[in-house]
Each structure stands twice: as structure tokens, then as C-alpha cells.
Amino acid sequence: MRASEIMNAELPVVMSDAGPVEIAQEMLKRSASHVMVTNGEGKLIGLVSGFDLRRAVAESKNGLTAVDIMTPRSKLVVAFQDTPVDEVARILTEKQITQMPVVKDEVPVGYLNLSQVLKYTTEKAEKTKDELLHSRQAALLINSMREGVVVVDKDYCIRELNPAAEESSGFSAEALVGRQSKAYMAIDSPVRKVMENGEPLYNVEVQNGMGKVYLTNNVPIMDNGTVEGVLQTFSDITEVKQMHFQLLKTRDELEKAFALTLPNSRVEKKLKSTPEYRDIYNADTGMIEVTEVIEDGGYLHVVNALKVAADLNEKGMMSLLGVDKDTLVQALIFHDVGKSQPVLNVGQVVDPRKVFEQSELHALRSADIVETYYKKPQDVVQLIRYHHHKDEDLPDDFPSHLLPMLRLIRIIDGLSAGLTRRNARVGFRANGSRLTILENNGHPDFNRTVEVDLYTGRQLVYTEKKVDSAKREALN
Incomplete structure (x- = not known):
């Protein structure tokens, strides 16, 4: 800080x-313990202190003027406008004086007294003390961080x-600091x-x-609008990246293995060219806002359906009488080959009831394709044709032996849709022919816990109290 x-x-x-x-009147008027004496040009020629004035009065000499009483300029110590306050404090202490004029080209522009300087130095000392304390606290915090800080x-x-x-990094601070x-x-x-x-980045x-791979945050260190340095924090994510790479590799291998189960490349191409959409559902308007376009969504939907089927197989559902695993898998692979999707863009708000084709229609089309071009067994064709029909809407001649598999396909198809389009979380609990499904889904119609009996078709929607119990069991 300057004077x-x-x-x-x-x-x-x-x-x-x-x-x-x-002189006394000027001191009283300015509440000062001194006055500065100037010549006709306004330049400083001396200073009269309270002590100087008292001494002159005590001597009772008549006709005294400021020139007779003052300490002349040649004996005064003055400061300039740009003199550091720390330097002023040093001079006041060394010279044992309490006042110091501030001049510009010998014209007085201000003055400093001991109390002003002491106030500044005290505040500075307190600030330095606080900064030192904060510095120590910051050092303790930084040293205890699990993230690297440079x-x-x-x-x-x-x-x-x-x-x-x-x-x-494997290097010591001693080896790196200063380099x-x-x-x-x-x-x-x-x-x-x-x-x-x-x-910042x-x-x-x-x-x-x-x-080694690090995830870094980089923040500028600024001083009066100028970048003086950068603070970087980082964490080692090498293992995470390796795991991610391995998961991607495993996924690619699984997809290649899955592709071998497809009858030919045309089915794979059709599924990968059918988009799916992630969206946010507005319960008040019934509208959805598209948040992401999944270009190969049809393919991903089938992959997720087979994953759900594999989980259900572990729960023993494929061992039920009336459930044929091979038939079920074939139906899942082909169930959407005839699906047609609208072209939508991110941010678009639409009414799903108007823009998307009625589910029963693409199911019928898929069944016709499977029956005509791939000559699949009638059980597979029937399951595909009616997998979007409710039990009460099925034709009278629908084979009753297919009902358990049809109900299971509906469940798998719905859960796969939740996984693909809404990143849903799902869980199951099997008890004989009864399957309890827990689905955490962004769409209120599918955010539910329900029990389905694959043999009778009876459904039980759980109450909140029952849901808590079901969640614990289904997710274990």
C-alpha cells in the first residue's frame, strides 16, 4: 500500500x-496536532507542531510568526505519494516522530500521522496472521486429498x-518442484x-x-486479470479405462456371437437400421421430449431382450412346462423385424400416440415376414404376431399352449424397452409359475412392481408396503 x-x-x-x-485556530479547525507552513508559491517551508507552539507561547515573545516557530523544511522528513506505508512506518519509528507531510513537487498534498500508520500495520499483521492460518489449513487440506494437486x-x-x-507420478516433490x-x-x-x-478445463x-491415464481439472490462478499459473487436480483412472476397454471388447465379442445366431446379414442390417429414442415423458400433457437418438436401437433392443431372457433362465423360468427356450429365443430375435420407426430429432416434442405406429401392426408385419421368408415354425410365428395383444384381445383359435410363453415374451419385450429407451433398472423374483417384476422406469405407466402368473395370466399390482418387500427380494 502507498502513502x-x-x-x-x-x-x-x-x-x-x-x-x-x-496557528492554534488552524489546528483546532482541522483537529490536527500540527500545521504545515507554505510560502507564496504553496510550497512547504516548514512544520509547526503542538510542542513548537506551546514552547513559543511559554517564552511569551511578541510578534512571533510561523517562520520563527516552525521546524524548517531542511530538517523535515517527508513522504511522497508513492512511498510504501511500510517505509513510512519504519521512518516514523526510527526518527521517533508522529507526523510526516506528503508532498508532490514540494507542494503538500496530505500528511500521515502515527495512528494512521499503526492502524494499517495492525490490520496488515492481522491479515498476514489470517493468511498464514488459512495457508496452513489449505496445506493440510491439500496434503490430505486423495487427488493429486499440482x-x-x-x-x-x-x-x-x-x-x-x-x-x-512416482516422483518426489523435491525432484520436481522448481523444475x-x-x-x-x-x-x-x-x-x-x-x-x-x-x-478452466x-x-x-x-x-x-x-x-497411465489421468482425469484432470485445470483452473487458472489469476492476479488482477492476468494468468499467473494453473492449479491442476488429477486422479488415476488407468484401471477404470482398462475395465471399460475390456467391457467394450466383451460386448463386441457378445454381439459377434449374437450375430452368428441370426439367419443372415439382412436381419442384422434391418435391426441395426431401426432407431429407438430415449425421451422424457410429461405426465400432464402425455407428450414426450426426445433426448437421444439410438441409431441401432432395434438391434440393442433385441440384445437386451436376450439378456433379460438369460436372467430369467437363471431364475428357472425356462424350465416351466409350456416354455420352450429355443422357440422363445427365435421369437425374440425376429419379433421386431417388421418394425417401422418415425424420424425424430433430439429436442423434438411429440405425441407418442400419433407419431409411433400401433404396436399390433408391426407385430403382424414381423410375423408375416418370418412366416413367408424364413419359414419359421407356427409357434414362433404366432408368438410374434400376438406379442402386443392383451389376453382378452386374442382370437379364439389362439393356441392355449402358447399362452405362458406369450406372457413371458410380453414381459421380456417390455423390460428390454425400458432398458434400451429409459435406462430402467429391473429385478425379478420367481415362485413357480408366478414371476414378480420390479421396474424402476422414468415413465409412470411402467414404474411399477407387478406379479404375473404365466399359467393363469392373473396380474397383481403391489401396494407401496408390498413393493418395499418385493424390492428387497427381487434385487437380491
């Missing part, structure tokens, strides 16, 4: 010919490195980008020369 920032600009000033009474200055030299960063980092200087480094544009993946 001009804390000086008093209300100047107690008298001319050189002022007498003791005028501070880089504008010359790309590492200034801080916490223990987590040491452990993750310029070529990695941070690299043209594609997020630290360099932040250093150059002053904008979050969730940026960075791979080092040893193959």
Missing part, C-alpha cells in the same frame, strides 16, 4: 507570516506437489491451454509416457 492511499488530505496549512493565534507457474515450473501427486515441465508446456497440454486463454483425460 497516497491512507494519507489525510484535509491539510492544516498556514502562511509563513501567521501568528500563534492563527501448481504450475506461468513459466511452467512446478511450484507445489501434494503427496497424492507424488505417489501417482520446468515439458509435459505441461506441450501444445496439447490442458495446462498450457488454460495458461493461454485463462478459461474440467474432466480432461491425459495419458503420460508410461501409459
Whole structure:
């Protein structure tokens, strides 16, 4: 801080010919313990302190003027507007004085007294104390963080490195602090980008020369609008990335294996060219807002249906009399080959009852394709043709032996739709021919817990109290 920032600009000033009474009146008027004495050009020629005035009065000399009483300019210590306050404090202490004029080209523009300077230095000391305390607290916090923390200055030299960063990088702070980092200087480094544009970069993946992958957050350190450095936090996600890669590889292998079960590439191509849509359902209007277009949604829907079927097989549902696993799988693979979808875009709000084809129609079309071109058994054809019909809407000649499988296909198809289009969570509990389904779904019509008897078709929608119990059992 400079003298001009804390000086008093209300100047107690008298001319050189002022007498003791005028000097005293000026002191009282300005509530000051001194007056500055100036010449006709307004320049400082001396200073009269309260002590100087009292001494002059005590000596009872007549005709005294400011020039006779004052301490002359040659003996005064003055400050300038840009003099640091710390320097003023040092001078006041060393010279054991309480006042110091501030001048510009020898013209007084203000003054500093000891109380002003003491107030500033006390506040500064308190601030320094608080900053030191905060600094220590910040250091403790940073050192206890599991994320790596690195501070880089504008010359790309590492200034801080916490223990987590040491452990993750394999280098000690002693070896890195003070050294310029070529990695941070690299043209594609997020630290360099932040250093150059002053904008933070979050969730940026960075791979080092040893193959480790880090997720980084990079924030500029600003001082008066200038980037002085960058603070980077990072965590090692190498294992997560490896697991993700392995999962993708496994998924690709499963999809290749699934593709082998398809009769030919045309079925695969048809399923992959049928989009599905993720959306948000508005219960008040009945409208949906498209949030994502799943280009190969038809294919993903069938894959999810087979996954659900595999889970149900583990629950023993495929061992029920009236459920033939091969027939069920064939029906699931082909059940949507005749499906036609509208072309929708993200952000579009539509009435699903108007834009999507009635489910029964594409089921009939799929069945005709399977029967005509793929010569599938009639049981498979019938299951596909009527998988969107309710029991009460089935024709009288529908084979009764297919009813358990038809009900099971409806359940699998619905759950797969929830998984594909709404990232639903599902769970099951099997008890003989009764299957309890728990579905957490963004659509209120399908966010439910229901028990279905595959033999009788009887459905029981659970109450809230029963749902809590069912959730615990179905998800275990």
C-alpha cells in the first residue's frame, strides 16, 4: 500500500507570516496536532507542531510568526505519494516522530500521522496472521486429498506437489518442484491451454509416457486479470479405462456371437437400421421430449431382450412346462423385424400416440415376414404376431399352449424397452409359475412392481408396503 492511499488530505496549512493565534485556530479547525507552513508559491517551508507552539507561547515573545516557530523544511522528513506505508512506518519509528507531510513537487498534498500508520500495520499483521492460518489449513487440506494437486507457474515450473501427486507420478516433490515441465508446456497440454486463454478445463483425460491415464481439472490462478499459473487436480483412472476397454471388447465379442445366431446379414442390417429414442415423458400433457437418438436401437433392443431372457433362465423360468427356450429365443430375435420407426430429432416434442405406429401392426408385419421368408415354425410365428395383444384381445383359435410363453415374451419385450429407451433398472423374483417384476422406469405407466402368473395370466399390482418387500427380494 502507498502513502497516497491512507494519507489525510484535509491539510492544516498556514502562511509563513501567521501568528500563534492563527496557528492554534488552524489546528483546532482541522483537529490536527500540527500545521504545515507554505510560502507564496504553496510550497512547504516548514512544520509547526503542538510542542513548537506551546514552547513559543511559554517564552511569551511578541510578534512571533510561523517562520520563527516552525521546524524548517531542511530538517523535515517527508513522504511522497508513492512511498510504501511500510517505509513510512519504519521512518516514523526510527526518527521517533508522529507526523510526516506528503508532498508532490514540494507542494503538500496530505500528511500521515502515527495512528494512521499503526492502524494499517495492525490490520496488515492481522491479515498476514489470517493468511498464514488459512495457508496452513489449505496445506493440510491439500496434503490430505486423495487427488493429486499440482501448481504450475506461468513459466511452467512446478511450484507445489501434494503427496497424492507424488505417489501417482512416482516422483518426489523435491525432484520436481522448481523444475520446468515439458509435459505441461506441450501444445496439447490442458495446462498450457488454460495458461493461454485463462478459461478452466474440467474432466480432461491425459495419458503420460508410461501409459497411465489421468482425469484432470485445470483452473487458472489469476492476479488482477492476468494468468499467473494453473492449479491442476488429477486422479488415476488407468484401471477404470482398462475395465471399460475390456467391457467394450466383451460386448463386441457378445454381439459377434449374437450375430452368428441370426439367419443372415439382412436381419442384422434391418435391426441395426431401426432407431429407438430415449425421451422424457410429461405426465400432464402425455407428450414426450426426445433426448437421444439410438441409431441401432432395434438391434440393442433385441440384445437386451436376450439378456433379460438369460436372467430369467437363471431364475428357472425356462424350465416351466409350456416354455420352450429355443422357440422363445427365435421369437425374440425376429419379433421386431417388421418394425417401422418415425424420424425424430433430439429436442423434438411429440405425441407418442400419433407419431409411433400401433404396436399390433408391426407385430403382424414381423410375423408375416418370418412366416413367408424364413419359414419359421407356427409357434414362433404366432408368438410374434400376438406379442402386443392383451389376453382378452386374442382370437379364439389362439393356441392355449402358447399362452405362458406369450406372457413371458410380453414381459421380456417390455423390460428390454425400458432398458434400451429409459435406462430402467429391473429385478425379478420367481415362485413357480408366478414371476414378480420390479421396474424402476422414468415413465409412470411402467414404474411399477407387478406379479404375473404365466399359467393363469392373473396380474397383481403391489401396494407401496408390498413393493418395499418385493424390492428387497427381487434385487437380491
